[in-house]
Amino acid sequence: MGASPSVRVCCVAIPTQSNDWSSEFGRFWWGEAVSGLGSAITSLALQTLVLVTLHGGATQVGWLNSARWLPYLLLGLVAGALVDRVRRRPVMMITDVVRAGLLGLIPLAWALDVLTFTVLLVIVLLFGTASLVNDAASMSFVPRLVPRDQLQRAHARLDGAGAVAQTAGPAMAGALIRVLGAPLAVLVDALTYLFSAVMVASLKGVAEPTAAQPEKFGARGLALEVRDGARWVYGGSGLRRLAVSTHVWFAGQAVLLVLVVPYGYFQLDLTPFQLGLVLAVGGLGALLGASMSTEVGLRLGTGGAIICSYSVTALGVVIMLGAASAPMGWAGAVLLAAGQLCHGWAMGISNSHEMSFRQILTPDELQARTNTTLRSLNRAVIVVVSPVAGLLADHIGYRQTLAAAAAIFVTSALILALSPFRRVRLD
Numbered sequence: 500m501g502a503s504p505s506v507r508v509c510c511v512a513i514p515t516q517s518n519d520w521s522s523e524f525g526r527f528w529w530g531e532a533v534s535g536l537g538s539a540i541t542s543l544a545l546q547t548l549v550l551v552t553l554h555g556g557a558t559q560v561g562w563l564n565s566a567r568w569l570p571y572l573l574l575g576l577v578a579g580a581l582v583d584r585v586r587r588r589p590v591m592m593i594t595d596v597v598r599a600g601l602l603g604l605i606p607l608a609w610a611l612d613v614l615t616f617t618v619l620l621v622i623v624l625l626f627g628t629a630s631l632v633n634d635a636a637s638m639s640f641v642p643r644l645v646p647r648d649q650l651q652r653a654h655a656r657l658d659g660a661g662a663v664a665q666t667a668g669p670a671m672a673g674a675l676i677r678v679l680g681a682p683l684a685v686l687v688d689a690l691t692y693l694f695s696a697v698m699v700a701s702l703k704g705v706a707e708p709t710a711a712q713p714e715k716f717g718a719r720g721l722a723l724e725v726r727d728g729a730r731w732v733y734g735g736s737g738l739r740r741l742a743v744s745t746h747v748w749f750a751g752q753a754v755l756l757v758l759v760v761p762y763g764y765f766q767l768d769l770t771p772f773q774l775g776l777v778l779a780v781g782g783l784g785a786l787l788g789a790s791m792s793t794e795v796g797l798r799l800g801t802g803g804a805i806i807c808s809y810s811v812t813a814l815g816v817v818i819m820l821g822a823a824s825a826p827m828g829w830a831g832a833v834l835l836a837a838g839q840l841c842h843g844w845a846m847g848i849s850n851s852h853e854m855s856f857r858q859i860l861t862p863d864e865l866q867a868r869t870n871t872t873l874r875s876l877n878r879a880v881i882v883v884v885s886p887v888a889g890l891l892a893d894h895i896g897y898r899q900t901l902a903a904a905a906a907i908f909v910t911s912a913l914i915l916a917l918s919p920f921r922r923v924r925l926d
Contacts, residue, residue, distance in 0.1 A: 512646020514904030521700055524644045524653060530698030531637070534595070534658035539668020539693030540675065540684060541602065543778060545623070547672075547679040547762040552609075553616050557761040557897075561889025563683060564756050566620045568864035568878035568885075570628040575875025579868040586638040587643075588699055594695035601626045602689040608738040610683035610783055630879050634874060639866035644702075650858050651793065652926065655850035658789035662847050665782025670750060691758040728868025730841065731861065738857050741805070742873055746913040748809060751875040751907035753884035754900060755816070755842070759835075762897045766823055767831035777832055788847020801852045802915065802923035808849035809912035815841030823898050 549555040549563055582590060605623055608614040635644030643655045675684040733739050763769040763777060788808070796804045825831040861869045891900045915921060 503733065521878075524656075524696050527640070527644055528656060528660060528700050532597075532664065533658055533665035533698075534688075534691045534695040535661045536668050536671075537688030538670040539664045541688040541780075543669050543672040543760065543775060544676060544681045544688075545619075545682040547676055548605075548619070548685075549763060550618065550764055551680075551771075552681055553614075553619070555616060556765075556889075557892040558907055559616060559759060560761055560888040561885040561887070562620065563623060564753070564885040565882045566624045567627045568881045569624060569649075570631045571775075571871075571875045572882045573879030574628065575631060575635075575871045575878065576725045576728065576868075578631050579728055579875075581862060581865070582632065582635040582639065582871070584725070584867055587640045590636040590703055591640065591699045592635055592696045594636070595692045595699065597629045598626055598633070598693040598738045599689040599696075601629065602685050602692070604683045606682040613683065614687035618798040631871070631874075635871045637816050638854075638870040638874075642863065642866060647859055650906070651796065651851050653879040654854045654925050655789050655792045658792065658847055658850050659786060661788045662785030662787075662843065664780055665785050665843065666779050667782070669778030669782065670774075673770075673772040676771045677844065679707045689863055700708055702757075709885025724868065728865060728872045731865050732869055732872045736860055736867070738860060740915065740920050741853065741856065742912045742917055744809070747907060748812075748911040748913060749880040751812070751816070751904045751911065753881040754904035754907070755896035756881070757885050757888040758892055758897055758900060758904075759839075760891065762819075762901070763832075763835060764824075766897050767835060768827045769832055769835075773829070773832050777836045777839055780836040781843035784840040784843025784845075785847040786843075788844040788849075788850065792848050792851045795848055797851055800922065800924040802921045803857055804852050805849045806915045806921055808845035809908060810914070811845040811848075811906050812842050813912065815839065815845065816901055816908060818875075818909070820901050820905070852925075857921070859925065873908035 545563065546560055549559050566587060567874060602623055605614065605619065608618055608622075641653060641657075642650065671687075672684055675687065706907055731738075733740055759778075760774065763774040769777070785864070792804070795807070799807060815838040817838075820830040822834035822838070825834050857873070858866065888900060888904075891903075
């Protein structure tokens with residue numbers, strides 16, 4: 500990444516405009532926590548809807564995940580540039596309401612007996628577009644809520660909320676699917692986005708960026724802003740090596756997102772309730788990782804913590820592979836859960852360090868473009884890999900495809916471990 504072996508990134512506290520940033524951040528945190536819980540429910544509900552209600556397979560799950568992230572590939576760079584021009588809070592509120600409405604269409608279409616896989620893909624595609632814009636605004640909003648020397652701890656708190664959602668959400672989803680069915684379980688997520696919109700609306704003490712000058716709104720100006728964002732990420736900012744490693748990591752993650760649910764249903768013969776508990780263990784791992792992330796970063800450094808997390812994810816996938824050799828039922832569920840525990844712990848460790856590293860290096864006027872440039876290309880990897888993973892699982896087998904995912908995660912760790920990035924620390 501162009502850094503010397505002894506590189507250190509020192510963060511300077513930049514005060515926010517709010518006199519009590521923790522109060523403002525607390526309301527933002529609640530909105531993220533509750534909507535994250537709903538999203539964890541919907542993740543299992545939508546895949547169950549495809550596999551059980553619509554009688555699809557891993558290939559269809561792959562296309563579903565591809566549709567979810569396709570807007571990041573097509574519109575991500577432009578969305579980041581546009582969000583950097585406007586006030587971010589109204590964008591977050593509007594997109595939360597839009598997402599709630601789109602999710603509400605799924606049980607409505609099911610009740611009217613017009614829900615097909617094609618209709619579901621269209622709804623998910625529109626939902627992904629709204630999420631793209633919301634993500635661009637919300638991620639770049641955090642540095643306006645907290646001083647920069649507190650960013651890692653703030654992201655660790657957000658990760659902790661996400662981990663609780665990943666723990667409780669799948670278990671709740673399994674119960675809701677059993678009682679209500681997959682289509683109605685999605686309604687819970689719609690309500691959580693409305694709650695998030697209310698929380699964001701209450702954030703009135705946070706300074707907003709000034710509006711862009713009218714002459715900057717032309718196509719050429721927009722193209723230049725997109726270019727500036729990409730140049731920052733892959734140029735001399737110090738983010739390039741981490742960005743490339745993360746892109747590789749997302750290739751492995753795309754395989755897991757496609758395979759874990761059908762692997763549990765079809766290979767291990769798990770029930771929705773059992774699978775919900777398995778995924779909940781992954782959330783528990785994420786909660787443990789998020790709670791330990793600051794301490795691990797102090798011991799291993801930022802670079803060491805991220806490398807460690809990528810390596811543990813590879814180990815987790817190997818354990819998941821072993822579940823196919825266990826007896827059907829709870830034995831396979833326990834091994835799959837152990838693999839999910841490792842993967843969740845690794846994500847809980849890494850995310851706050853990755854986010855704080857790039858936000859500390861990035862000036863405020865480039866925050867949204869930096870975030871969406873990276874997220875767009877990460878999600879572009881998911882768009883491309885997800886259908887391929889589904890096809891491979893259906894044609895060569897789940898175990899072989901999971902083995903490929905483990906090799907990908909090892910590669911992502913080596914890209915950082917064999918570079919000066921392993922010595923990066925945030926002081």
